[in-house]
Amino acid sequence: MLTVDKLNQYYGESHTLWDLDLDVPTGRCTCVMGRNGVGKTTLLKAVMGEVAVASGSIRFAEEAELTKRRVEDRARMGIGYVPQGRQIFPLMTVEENLRTGLAARRDGKRNIPERVFELFPVLAEMKHRRGGDLSGGQQQQLAIGRALVIEPRLLILDEPGEGIQPNIVTQIGGVIRKLIDEDGLTVLLVEQKLPFARKYADGFVIMNRGRRLAKGDIGELSNALIKEHLTV
Ligand SMILES: Nc1ncnc2c1ncn2[C@@H]1O[C@H](COP(=O)(O)OP(=O)(O)O)[C@@H](O)[C@H]1O
Numbered sequence: 001m002l003t004v005d006k007l008n009q010y011y012g013e014s015h016t017l018w019d020l021d022l023d024v025p026t027g028r029c030t031c032v033m034g035r036n037g038v039g040k041t042t043l044l045k046a047v048m049g050e051v052a053v054a055s056g057s058i059r060f061a062e063e064a065e066l067t068k069r070r071v072e073d074r075a076r077m078g079i080g081y082v083p084q085g086r087q088i089f090p091l092m093t094v095e096e097n098l099r100t101g102l103a104a105r106r107d108g109k110r111n112i113p114e115r116v117f118e119l120f121p122v123l124a125e126m127k128h129r130r131g132g133d134l135s136g137g138q139q140q141q142l143a144i145g146r147a148l149v150i151e152p153r154l155l156i157l158d159e160p161g162e163g164i165q166p167n168i169v170t171q172i173g174g175v176i177r178k179l180i181d182e183d184g185l186t187v188l189l190v191e192q193k194l195p196f197a198r199k200y201a202d203g204f205v206i207m208n209r210g211r212r213l214a215k216g217d218i219g220e221l222s223n224a225l226i227k228e229h230l231t232v
Pocket residue numbers: 011014016034035036037038039040041042043
C-alpha cells in the first residue's frame with residue numbers, strides 16, 4: 001500500500017532521515033517504534049508532504065510518486081492522517097471539526113459518514129460541544145474521526161495513546177482492528193507503548209537515528225531488540 005525507498009530528509013543542516021526504507025503492506029497494521037527524536041514523526045510528515053525530502057521515493061497504492069504530488073493531493077488520494085498531539089480546533093464544535101476533514105474528499109460528498117459515529121459514539125453525543133471542552137481521550141477520538149471522514153484507504157496515526165487514559169487507549173486499539181478487519185483499511189501507526197503495539201499491530205519497524213534498524217512480524221519483536229532500542 002505504501003512503499004518508502006531510500007528517503008533522506010534534512011532540517012536545515014541536520015540530516016534526520018537516512019536512506020530510510022519502509023513497507024506498509026495492505027490490510028495490516030504496521031507499527032513504527034523507536035525512542036524520542038529518532039525521526040518517526042518526520043517520516044510521517046514526509047509521507048504527508050509536510051516536510052520536504054532531499055532524495056528517495058514514496059509510493060502509495062497505484063498512484064504516482066508521492067514526493068512529486070502537492071500536499072493537498074495526498075489526503076485526497078485516500079490517506080487519513082492523525083498528527084501527534086491531535087491538533088483539533090478547540091473553538092470549533094465536534095461536528096465542525098469533523099467537517100474540516102471533508103474538504104479532502106475526492107468525491108465531493110459533504111456529509112460525515114455515519115460509520116464515524118458508529119466507531120466513536122461519543123462524537124455523536126458531543127456533536128455540539130467545543131473541541132477544547134473534550135477530554136484528551138475524546139480529542140484523540142475526534143482527531144481520528146476527522147481523518148476518517150474521507151473514508152481513507154490508509155490511516156496514519158502518530159502516537160495515538162500519548163497522554164490518554166488507558167480505557168480510551170484500549171477503545172482506540174479496538175477501532176484500529178475494526179477498521180482493518182471490517183473496513184479493509186491499512187494502518188501505519190507510530191507508537192512507543194509496547195503492550196499496545198503487541199496487541200494491535202501485525203508488523204513492526206524499529207527506527208534509530210533516522211535509520212530503520214529492524215523490521216518483522218510483531219511476534220518476532222524480541223526482548224533483545226526492545227532492550228536495545230526501545231526502553232529508556
Ligand atoms: N521542525 C524542526 N526543525 C528542526 N529540527 C526538528 C524539527 N522537527 C523535529 N526536529 C528534530 O528532528 C529529529 C527527529 O524528530 P521527530 O521526527 O519529531 O522524532 P520522533 O517523532 O521520533 O520523536 C529530532 O532530533 C528533532 O529535534
